[in-house]
Amino acid sequence: MQIKPSIRSNIFTNSHPLGCQAYIHSLFKEASFFSPFEGPKNVLIIGGSSGYGLSSRITLAVNAKANTWNVSFESRPKGERTGSAGWWNNIFFQQEADRLGTYHKDFVGDAFSQSMKQEVIENLKEKNVKIDLIIYSLAAGARSHPQTGELVRSTLKAIGEPVEGKTIDIAERSIKELVVGAASEQEIQDTIFVMGGEDWEDWVKQLSQAEVLNEGVKAISYTYIGSKNNAKIYREGTIGRAKDDLEKHGKSIDDYLKKSHHGEGLISVSKAVVTKASVFIPRIPFYVSTMFEVMKKHGVHETITQHKHRLFADMVYGSKRLVDDQGRIRIDHYEMQPDIQKEIQTLSDAYENEKIFQLEGTQQFIDEFYQINGFYLPGVDYEQDVDLEHLATLEPR
Ligand code: NAI
Numbered sequence: 001m002q003i004k005p006s007i008r009s010n011i012f013t014n015s016h017p018l019g020c021q022a023y024i025h026s027l028f029k030e031a032s033f034f035s036p037f038e039g040p041k042n043v044l045i046i047g048g049s050s051g052y053g054l055s056s057r058i059t060l061a062v063n064a065k066a067n068t069w070n071v072s073f074e075s076r077p078k079g080e081r082t083g084s085a086g087w088w089n090n091i092f093f094q095q096e097a098d099r100l101g102t103y104h105k106d107f108v109g110d111a112f113s114q115s116m117k118q119e120v121i122e123n124l125k126e127k128n129v130k131i132d133l134i135i136y137s138l139a140a141g142a143r144s145h146p147q148t149g150e151l152v153r154s155t156l157k158a159i160g161e162p163v164e165g166k167t168i169d170i171a172e173r174s175i176k177e178l179v180v181g182a183a184s185e186q187e188i189q190d191t192i193f194v195m196g197g198e199d200w201e202d203w204v205k206q207l208s209q210a211e212v213l214n215e216g217v218k219a220i221s222y223t224y225i226g227s228k229n230n231a232k233i234y235r236e237g238t239i240g241r242a243k244d245d246l247e248k249h250g251k252s253i254d255d256y257l258k259k260s261h262h263g264e265g266l267i268s269v270s271k272a273v274v275t276k277a278s279v280f281i282p283r284i285p286f287y288v289s290t291m292f293e294v295m296k297k298h299g300v301h302e303t304i305t306q307h308k309h310r311l312f313a314d315m316v317y318g319s320k321r322l323v324d325d326q327g328r329i330r331i332d333h334y335e336m337q338p339d340i341q342k343e344i345q346t347l348s349d350a351y352e353n354e355k356i357f358q359l360e361g362t363q364q365f366i367d368e369f370y371q372i373n374g375f376y377l378p379g380v381d382y383e384q385d386v387d388l389e390h391l392a393t394l395e396p397r
Contacts, residue, residue, distance in 0.1 A: 015087075034063050036065075039063075040064065040133035044120065047071070053072070058093070063313065071116060072108060073110055074090065087108070105123065106396035125210070131214060134217070136221040141153060142154065156237065158236070158237050164180075165177075175356065183237070197248060197249025201249045215263075217261045221246055251265070253265030269331065290351065310331065
């Protein structure tokens with residue numbers, strides 16, 4: 001069957017397996033040009049099938065020759081359903097990584113669950129492996145309550161007053177006016193529960209108690225600060241509260257790992273990039289399009305893999321760590337330069353209508369959105385039938 005892009009409200013409802021294969025190949029190829037660095041030997045990535053978790057996994061596997069364990073929540077192909085992009089990313093990651101001569105393991109299931117934590121710990125014990133780096137890179141819409149089993153959902157809402165704004169409808173190539181409602185207290189608490197740091201700390205402590213962490217182990221998670229361009233929907237909204245909580249747990253993980261393993265807990269403030277989680281956030285498509293335009297013009301644009309390579313090579317394992325007064329790693333410093341932010345604001349104001357589609361930054365934003373789901377990849381013949389039945393026999397390892 002032929003597979004054509006299917007998008008609803010800026011969310012892909014399908015993926016192209018052969019496009020995902022080409023995408024993963026391109027990320028490995030890109031990483032092969034980056035410099036090697038002395039890093040961790042064994043890395044556990046929670047949320048490593050796409051976005052920041054995937055790019056972290058690739059640069060650590062390629063440039064630091066690390067072994068990786070990845071936990072992700074992805075859907076397999078079934079009948080006419082293609083499966084999610086992350087499903088194929090896991091499979092094709094393994095195929096590319098075969099050439100590295102290192103060990104890579106995938107667990108597909110719910111990272112929030114106790115059974116998944118247990119499964120990972122058992123595998124590490126069986127292999128007699130101790131972890132040097134834990135990356136917590138989940139972007140989740142819901143989390144089951146560990147005690148009650150109730151499914152709690154996160155929301156992307158404003159706090160206090162509703163916020164009016166515009167976003168890009170990618171499938172229709174149009175601008176949509178939107179009002180982002182004000183969250184109730186319950187919605188704020190629920191978003192903190194899903195996207196905050198409690199589960200991260202739980203992972204770290206359980207791994208430590210199971211004695212599968214190495215001396216000097218590091219744990220890192222990714223936050224976003226942004227600027228007044230996107231503050232109302234991001235840092236001052238429900239997701240911002242969850243990030244405050246993540247950062248608070250980061251401090252407590254830091255204290256814990258320092259005492260237990262002479263290790264450290266880290267928060268990296270990362271830049272805005274195109275991922276399935278970010279595109280879905282109202283206004284972010286506008287912001288990222290104009291940000292691409294401005295950062296490229298000033299020669300400070302980085303791809304997602306470059307960004308994570310610089311994070312680990314320079315700031316986590318290297319000697320060029322930039323931290324703010326709260327101890328957070330500020331790898332987002334190019335995006336946050338005042339003159340860059342000012343220019344993004346001016347451009348957003350001038351182009352806050354259909355003119356946005358004239359910008360190269362917007363074209364790049366749209367292309368990347370298709371590419372992370374396996375479409376628009378050079379060299380892939382999208383008119384060809386895809387043998388989904390055969391591909392469905394491939395399993396993550
Ligand atoms: P993404 O949507 O590309 O990746 C999310 C990952 O979480 C996937 O591997 C997915 O399978 C996994 N996941 C979700 N629910 C799960 C569950 N219940 N069990 C196991 N795995 C699950 O998201 P993205 O954007 O890479 O986000 C990762 C982190 O980076 C998030 O904390 C996000 O806030 C942060 N971040 C993202 C930025 C961006 O611009 N995309 C900027 C700064 C920080």
